[in-house]
Amino acid sequence: MFKEFCEKAINTLYPDNFTCNFCGDEIFDGDDKATCENCKSNLPFCTGKICKKCGDIINNEATFCEMCKAEEKLFKFNRSVFLYDDKIANAIRDFKFDNAKYWHKCFAGYLFDAYKFYGYNCDVICYVPMHKKRQQMRGYNQSELLATRLGQLLNIPVSYENLVKAKDTKNQVDLNFKQRKENLKDAFEVLNNNEFKNKNILLIDDVYTTGSTLNNCTVALKKAGAKAVYCLTIAHAHQKN
Numbered sequence: 001m002f003k004e005f006c007e008k009a010i011n012t013l014y015p016d017n018f019t020c021n022f023c024g025d026e027i028f029d030g031d032d033k034a035t036c037e038n039c040k041s042n043l044p045f046c047t048g049k050i051c052k053k054c055g056d057i058i059n060n061e062a063t064f065c066e067m068c069k070a071e072e073k074l075f076k077f078n079r080s081v082f083l084y085d086d087k088i089a090n091a092i093r094d095f096k097f098d099n100a101k102y103w104h105k106c107f108a109g110y111l112f113d114a115y116k117f118y119g120y121n122c123d124v125i126c127y128v129p130m131h132k133k134r135q136q137m138r139g140y141n142q143s144e145l146l147a148t149r150l151g152q153l154l155n156i157p158v159s160y161e162n163l164v165k166a167k168d169t170k171n172q173v174d175l176n177f178k179q180r181k182e183n184l185k186d187a188f189e190v191l192n193n194n195e196f197k198n199k200n201i202l203l204i205d206d207v208y209t210t211g212s213t214l215n216n217c218t219v220a221l222k223k224a225g226a227k228a229v230y231c232l233t234i235a236h237a238h239q240k241n
């Protein structure tokens with residue numbers, strides 16, 4: 001009771017959406033996304049002509065980007081809310097490494113919009129897992145926070161600790177495309193197949209770079225009997241093509 005009272009009091013004193021997450025300006029009718037009108041109109045939304053597979057923006061008439069033409073991905077498609085520019089990169093860095101967990105509500109709000117906009121229709125939500133050791137070091141998995149909030153908004157169950165990262169891999173950032181693929185091979189596995197059997201899975205991650213991580217998770221989910229895997233990410237690191 002006392003805890004509840006304290007939480008209520010804190011929420012009244014410091015409402016979640018009092019200031020814009022991006023610029024710090026005051027907002028009067030905030031929602032989960034906590035974005036002021038000015039930022040909203042200037043955020044780098046990943047829309048317009050996009051690759052049908054990975055959701056990256058493309059500047060020509062092709063259906064697929066060069067990356068997706070070169071290599072088959074096993075997930076049905078990915079869509080990203082934003083392009084990974086400096087503003088979004090900073091926000092995601094805070095969210096991941098600075099214990100700025102409050103970002104999850106904002107980002108999940110945008111993921112919710114994208115889910116509706118692109119017409120996803122999934123049975124269960126899954127997130128890209130971290131290796132146990134790394135999660136203990138960071139204290140939380142940002143993609144799990146996003147999945148949890150999105151599950152609440154969509155009223156879709158979230159699968160926890162079933163898709164796991166069994167192999168403690170090197171940081172993908174320092175690796176080239178080929179090394180990334182090798183590094184992640186067999187890194188993910190499913191512990192209990194029943195949760196995924198014949199299901200359409202929504203797979204959540206923060207940034208889409210080469211698609212290797214999402215593809216490797218998809219391999220594990222398909223092996224467990226998933227019908228199809230649909231990916232949804234906050235940001236897309238645009239590949240020049």
Ligand SMILES: [Zn+2]
Pocket residue numbers: 020021022023024025035036037038039040
């Ligand atoms: Zn703002």
Ligand SMILES: [Zn+2]
Pocket residue numbers: 051052053054055056064065066067068069
């Ligand atoms: Zn693509």
